[in-house]
Amino acid sequence: MERIAIRELIKTVVVVLMSCLLVGSQPMQPSATTFVSYLFALTWPPSACASTIRCKSSQPPRHFTIHGLWPQDGSNRGVRPYKKNRQCSTLKVVWPIDIIQLKMLGGNLEQQLNQSWPNLKDDNLNVIFWLDEWAKHGMCSDYGDNPVAYFSTAINLSNNLVSGLNLVPGIADTVDNIANTVYKQVKGRPVIHCVTRRASAQKLLGELRFCYKKGHLTIQNCTRLYSGDCNSGRDSITLL
Secondary structure, three states, X not given: OHHHHHHHHHXXXXXXXXXXXXXXXXXXXOOOEOOOEEEEEEEOHHHHHOOOOOOOOOOOOOOOEXXXXXXXXXXXXXXXXXXXXXXXXXXXXXXXXXXXXXXOOOHHHHHHHHHHOOOOOOHHHHHHHHHHHHHHOHHHOOOOOOHHHHHHHHHHHHHHHHHHOOOXXXXXXEHHHHHHHHHHHHOOOOEEEEEEOOOOOOEEEEEEEEEEEOOOOOEEOOOOOEXXXXXXXXXXXXXX
């Protein structure tokens, strides 16, 4: 009897193990989107308003604000907008006009967006900025069928990063040093986006751009060190 019981136990164990192997060998469900990572851009408004943007306010925010959450392809290039690139997603995407008609960005979310994602050109036109970013980038993201999740995710990323950043305005430093400082503060090496101050040759820190893995949005080191008007990691830039 004991031998029979042992044999039955062994059979049971073998069946369980085979079941596990079969489950593990099932092909993964294909992704609904074709991009491989995200680039998340935070703008430093004083630098942006002194260079690339003609800001309506003479006193822009003195904290990092969101520029956008942008899907990237395998070559770290931005994915083309859904309007020109329908194959970027198999999700039932939401069009910008539907966001307006369904009033998806109202209430508390709108208040958070006004604070974290303002239109520096004119904060009376914030919604236009958000819808433009949605059309260019959001529709090909993992959230193409859920604008509320897309914008909420960007706000959460911004809150987590800004709470960890501690850069001192008014001090010039090299691109390399700033990137190293940011890495120590948020555990991810950014792309330093440089801009040039109007009517001068002074280089400014215009944006910090962070790289995230697709899916769980884990921060990772960006492969590029700088973009925009910088030519070297040794370039000196200022956070206005």
